[in-house]
Amino acid sequence: MTRLNTLLLLALAVTVPLSLLAGRVWIDPFDPALPNAAVIFAELRLPRAVLALLLGAGLGAAGATMQGYLRNPLADPGLFGIAPGAALGAVLSFWTGWAASGWALPLFALIGAAGAMALLGAIAGRGGGVLLFTLAGMMIASLAGALMSLAISLSPTPFAMSEIVTWLMGALVDRGWADVWIAAPLTLLGLAVLLRAGRSLDALTLGEVAARSLGIDPRRLQLLMIAGVGLTVGAGVAVAGIIGFVGLMVPHFVRPFTDRRPSSLIVPSALAGALLLLVADCLCRVLPLAGGELRLGIALSLLGAPFFLHLLLRLRRELA
Numbered sequence: 001m002t003r004l005n006t007l008l009l010l011a012l013a014v015t016v017p018l019s020l021l022a023g024r025v026w027i028d029p030f031d032p033a034l035p036n037a038a039v040i041f042a043e044l045r046l047p048r049a050v051l052a053l054l055l056g057a058g059l060g061a062a063g064a065t066m067q068g069y070l071r072n073p074l075a076d077p078g079l080f081g082i083a084p085g086a087a088l089g090a091v092l093s094f095w096t097g098w099a100a101s102g103w104a105l106p107l108f109a110l111i112g113a114a115g116a117m118a119l120l121g122a123i124a125g126r127g128g129g130v131l132l133f134t135l136a137g138m139m140i141a142s143l144a145g146a147l148m149s150l151a152i153s154l155s156p157t158p159f160a161m162s163e164i165v166t167w168l169m170g171a172l173v174d175r176g177w178a179d180v181w182i183a184a185p186l187t188l189l190g191l192a193v194l195l196r197a198g199r200s201l202d203a204l205t206l207g208e209v210a211a212r213s214l215g216i217d218p219r220r221l222q223l224l225m226i227a228g229v230g231l232t233v234g235a236g237v238a239v240a241g242i243i244g245f246v247g248l249m250v251p252h253f254v255r256p257f258t259d260r261r262p263s264s265l266i267v268p269s270a271l272a273g274a275l276l277l278l279v280a281d282c283l284c285r286v287l288p289l290a291g292g293e294l295r296l297g298i299a300l301s302l303l304g305a306p307f308f309l310h311l312l313l314r315l316r317r318e319l320a
Contacts, residue, residue, distance in 0.1 A: 004257045008271035012053070015278055019049045022282045024293075047177045052281045053274040054180070055240055058187040058232030060273020061266050063247020065194045068201040068262025069225050070130055074311060076248040080133075081140025082230045083244075085116025086237035087168060088144040088151075094164045095151045105167075106182050106238035113234025116140050117226050124222060130208070133222060170241035170297025172281050179239040186238075190231030191270060197224040198263030205262065243297045245304025246273050252311070 020041050021027050027037050062077040069075075077083065089112020090105055098104040123136035148168075155161035200221045203211040208218065236243060253276075254268040277296075280303070284294045 004254065004268050005271060008268060008275060011275055012271065012278070015275060015282075016049055016053075019052070019278055019282045020045045023285045024288075043176065047180050048172045048175055048281065049278060050180050051172055051175050051183060051239065052278040054183050054187045055236040055243065056246060056274035056277030057270040058190055058236055058273070059243065059246040059277070060250040060269040060271070061191055061194050062229045062232045063249075063273070064251040064265040064269035065197060065201060065225065065262065066229060066247065067251050068265065069197075069204065069221070070134060071205065073252065074248070074308075074315070076245070077229050077233050078242070078244050078247065079141060080137025080229065081116045081120055081144060082113050082137075082226075082233045083237050083242060084141045084144035084148070085119075086110065086113035086234045087242050088112045088148050089115070090167065090237065090241070091148050091151045091164050094160050094167065095155060097156075097160070099163070103178075103182075106179070109238035110186075110234055112144075113230055113237065116144065117230035117234075121223065121226050166295075167241050168297075169295035170243040170300075171284075171293070171295045172240055173293060175239060183235045183239045186231045186235035190228045190235065193224055193228035193231065195266055197221060197228060198266055200224070201262035241297060243277070243300060245300050245307070246276060249304055249307050250276060252307075 023045070027040060059077065063075070066075045066077050066080070067073055086109040090099075090109040092112070093099040093105045093108035098108065119140055120133070120136055123139070124133045152161055152164055155164065200211070200216045203214045203216045204221070206214075212218065250269050250273045251265055254272050255265060258264045258268060277300075280299055281296055284296050284299050287294055
């Protein structure tokens with residue numbers, strides 16, 4: 001466990017400096033012909049790398065805890081309505097024209113995430129079990145998706161429609177320190193909440209009845225999950241759009257190297273998620289595409305969809 005975390009930290013220590021150099025144009029910091037290299041590092045590539053680390057860590061930890069809470073290795077934090085709720089809020093900021101005024105877009109997204117969290121908690125209810133929680137999240141995700149489609153179809157201008165579609169693809173392009181200051185406190189708070197839920201998730205692996213007998217309050221655990229996943233996922237959507245499959249893939253990568261308890265999976269998943277998102281963002285910058293940079297959300301979906309299919313086929317073989 002400690003060795004795994006150490007290896008992931010070493011990988012991050014190597015990858016972060018490389019991410020500052022990588023791009024469509026590789027930068028040599030010692031080249032005297034590049035007098036603006038320090039500005040490019042400090043104002044463009046460093047905040048982008050920090051955001052990739054923050055969002056990847058949040059999504060990885062959220063995926064690990066959701067799979068532990070639902071006791072389902074196919075669970076993904078985007079399945080439970082919080083990410084679509086945040087995206088709906090952001091879409092409404094474009095639709096109303098408020099997105100042009102600086103902080104409005106992330107504020108609308110965070111309000112959308114908070115609304116989805118509140119609705120999820122209200123529907124799941126005090127006595128709601130895991131099944132009701134899952135169905136409520138799927139209903140919220142479906143409703144948010146339908147409302148987003150409605151907003152796009154009723155978009156007041158073609159420019160607004162283009163902005164909405166582009167933003168929903170998910171990316172870290174043109175992000176700066178202002179976005180880091182929005183995402184950092186929310187993501188770190190969400191990670192703290194998820195870590196607090198770790199021991200309760202360990203007890204839940206024995207079953208809900210056994211967990212209750214060990215003193216676990218299901219309603220309190222449910223609220224911790226809603227708050228932790230809402231903060232980490234909502235913060236990511238608020239500054240970068242929808243970036244999927246990180247929370248699904250990362251726990252599967254690190255689980256074989258742990259004792260498989262949910263609490264022992266949270267920190268390695270956060271570190272591996274940060275590493276995955278940083279590497280994927282670097283590849284998106286480096287790949288030569290005629291139309292510009294590949295969107296990060298699209299790249300991870302192209303990677304995540306075959307991975308999800310692999311999990312489904314493996315599950316079918318195990319059940320056969």
